Amino acid sequence: MTELTQQATWQALAQHSKALPHMRELFSTEPHRFDNMSAQACGLLLDYSKNRASNETLSLLFKLAKESQLESKIKAMFAGDIINNTEQRAVLHTALRAPADQVINLDGNNIVAEVQQTLAKMGEFVNSVTSGDWLGYTGKTITDVVSIGIGGSFLGPKIVSQALRPYWTGKLNCHFVANVDGTSITEKLKNLDPQTTLFVMSSKSFGTQETLTNTLTAKDWFLKQGATQADVAKHFVAVSSNVEKATEFGIDANNIFPMWDWVGGRYSLWSAIGLPIALLIGMDNFRELLAGAHAMDEHFANTPLENNMPVIMGLLSLWYGNFFNAQSHVVLTYDHYLRGLPAYFQQLDMESNGKSVTLNGTDVDYSTGPIIWGGEGTNGQHAYHQLLHQGTALIPADFIMPLNSHNPVGEHHVQLASNCFGQTQALMQGRTFEEALAELESSQLSDEQKQLIAKHKVMPGNKPSNTILMDKLTPSTLGSLIALYEHRTFVQGAIWQINSFDQWGVELGKQLGNDVLDRLTADKNADELDSSSNSLINLFRQGKI
Numbered sequence: 001m002t003e004l005t006q007q008a009t010w011q012a013l014a015q016h017s018k019a020l021p022h023m024r025e026l027f028s029t030e031p032h033r034f035d036n037m038s039a040q041a042c043g044l045l046l047d048y049s050k051n052r053a054s055n056e057t058l059s060l061l062f063k064l065a066k067e068s069q070l071e072s073k074i075k076a077m078f079a080g081d082i083i084n085n086t087e088q089r090a091v092l093h094t095a096l097r098a099p100a101d102q103v104i105n106l107d108g109n110n111i112v113a114e115v116q117q118t119l120a121k122m123g124e125f126v127n128s129v130t131s132g133d134w135l136g137y138t139g140k141t142i143t144d145v146v147s148i149g150i151g152g153s154f155l156g157p158k159i160v161s162q163a164l165r166p167y168w169t170g171k172l173n174c175h176f177v178a179n180v181d182g183t184s185i186t187e188k189l190k191n192l193d194p195q196t197t198l199f200v201m202s203s204k205s206f207g208t209q210e211t212l213t214n215t216l217t218a219k220d221w222f223l224k225q226g227a228t229q230a231d232v233a234k235h236f237v238a239v240s241s242n243v244e245k246a247t248e249f250g251i252d253a254n255n256i257f258p259m260w261d262w263v264g265g266r267y268s269l270w271s272a273i274g275l276p277i278a279l280l281i282g283m284d285n286f287r288e289l290l291a292g293a294h295a296m297d298e299h300f301a302n303t304p305l306e307n308n309m310p311v312i313m314g315l316l317s318l319w320y321g322n323f324f325n326a327q328s329h330v331v332l333t334y335d336h337y338l339r340g341l342p343a344y345f346q347q348l349d350m351e352s353n354g355k356s357v358t359l360n361g362t363d364v365d366y367s368t369g370p371i372i373w374g375g376e377g378t379n380g381q382h383a384y385h386q387l388l389h390q391g392t393a394l395i396p397a398d399f400i401m402p403l404n405s406h407n408p409v410g411e412h413h414v415q416l417a418s419n420c421f422g423q424t425q426a427l428m429q430g431r432t433f434e435e436a437l438a439e440l441e442s443s444q445l446s447d448e449q450k451q452l453i454a455k456h457k458v459m460p461g462n463k464p465s466n467t468i469l470m471d472k473l474t475p476s477t478l479g480s481l482i483a484l485y486e487h488r489t490f491v492q493g494a495i496w497q498i499n500s501f502d503q504w505g506v507e508l509g510k511q512l513g514n515d516v517l518d519r520l521t522a523d524k525n526a527d528e529l530d531s532s533s534n535s536l537i538n539l540f541r542q543g544k545i
């Protein structure tokens with residue numbers, strides 16, 4: 001067994017989890033529960049009162065955090081210690097949004113200076129393109145940007161651009177290509193003019209098959225439309241930590257925006273990976289996004305655990321995963337602009353904490369990262385909320401909603417809010433058999449039918465949720481919100497003593513995929529593979545089942 005599950009506090013939490021009253025009772029005995037279990041920081045309000053938690057629960061969770069040296073681990077990350085031990089790297093996405101005058105030394109260099117240089121390069125490029133100074137090979141200005149990347153090199157640019165649609169300057173359209181499926185890039189290129197299209201190829205490693213293939217196809221399309229190799233420099237730029245490979249690929253050295261190995265892909269939108277975002281919303285708004293994230297960094301680094309929003313959210317999620325066997329966590333965004341955020345948090349958390357070995361190589365004997373999923377409210381209410389309310393799985397939920405809409409039309413926003421708050425209330429209080437029966441009293445059903453239907457209408461309640469509010473969705477509040485979830489992920493990984501910053505689990509699939517590719521494209525047969533893989537390969541070769 002690991003030392004974590006041997007800890008007295010861990011075992012006390014296990015005992016405590018069996019002794020908690022229903023949330024209905026907690027609310028009935030604590031009239032000021034919201035005041036005592038809500039926190040504000042960086043333009044966000046976190047209501048965590050609708051959780052299976054008493055004061056004793058929270059003090060035990062904070063005790064676990066302290067005994068897990070969480071505070072010193074937070075300091076170590078911000079200081080640039082090598083906390084990604086399997087890749088021997090620091091974890092310093094926080095440096096990407098640090099103020100220009102801050103000094104963060106890594107290997108003897110102040111990396112903030114490098115970050116600021118890259119931001120300045122980004123700013124010059126963004127201004128050049130959006131002002132019309134940057135011209136294509138026939139002398140026309142750029143109208144469309146195609147962002148090519150996958151994982152963190154796609155999700156960040158795509159979802160943040162979508163979330164900040166009200167802030168687009170209107171100078172450019174943007175299209176996102178990620179999947180290696182030829183349909184993705186074909187559909188995107190159909191209506192574009194090579195004379196006015198700019199391709200931003202984003203790949204930290206510059207070795208990701210999907211991104212390289214899509215970029216080659218884009219380049220091929222570009223050249224077939226009448227452009228020459230010399231024109232490529234006007235229409236292709238790259239973002240990568242591998243400048244050498246990007247240059248070899250044919251990207252003009254002046255058009256390569258650097259990034260660093262101390263930034264993980266799923267933490268990289270704040271770097272030049274965010275170039276498509278900056279092209280759409282302008283550099284001032286991009287810097288507002290960075291400032292919002294920095295404000296949350298300051299909150300996380302300097303606030304006592306008991307009032308620390310990422311710590312509270314991380315601990316409560318760990319509470320359900322490790323002591324109530326919750327296998328997933330749902331993120332429900334009650335704002336159409338935020339509809340992509342659950343997918344962003346999915347990579348952020350699942351690729352960070354989907355691990356089963358501790359830093360020192362011990363197999364864990366406890367659950368680690370949950371399945372993160374979700375979608376936009378109110379749509380989910382007509383899709384999966386039934387399971388949230390009456391299913392057998394316990395699925396803690398985060399509800400996220402701005403108090404003011406960018407589009408205050410008619411009664412829409414007040415109805416959206418009523419649904420958001422009504423759902424958290426229903427999840428918490430549920431409906432008892434007696435209440436269900438009483439509702440059927442005046443129906444024409446027989447007593448036997450009333451008993452049966454009432455049974456089917458019971459909702460256990462006691463289903464935990466957090467509600468996160470902001471005055472309005474802006475670059476700053478979005479930056480704070482995303483950084484909140486980055487640090488929430490960090491908190492859990494730190495207590496589980498896992499490495500949240502490598503991703504060895506994605507390597508085998510890539511290796512085997514490359515082997516299969518050889519068997520699909522060459523005469524290399526697959527007889528020695530398992531019968532399934534062998535048969536699937538042969539069927540693909542036949543092109544019919």
Ligand SMILES: O=P(O)(O)OC[C@H]1O[C@](O)(CO)[C@@H](O)[C@@H]1O
Pocket residue numbers: 150151152153202203204205206207208211265266351503506
């Ligand atoms: O930016 P790159 O190096 O192309 O990697 C793309 C994505 O692939 C991964 O390495 C594995 O999924 C992610 O961590 C990363 O965001």
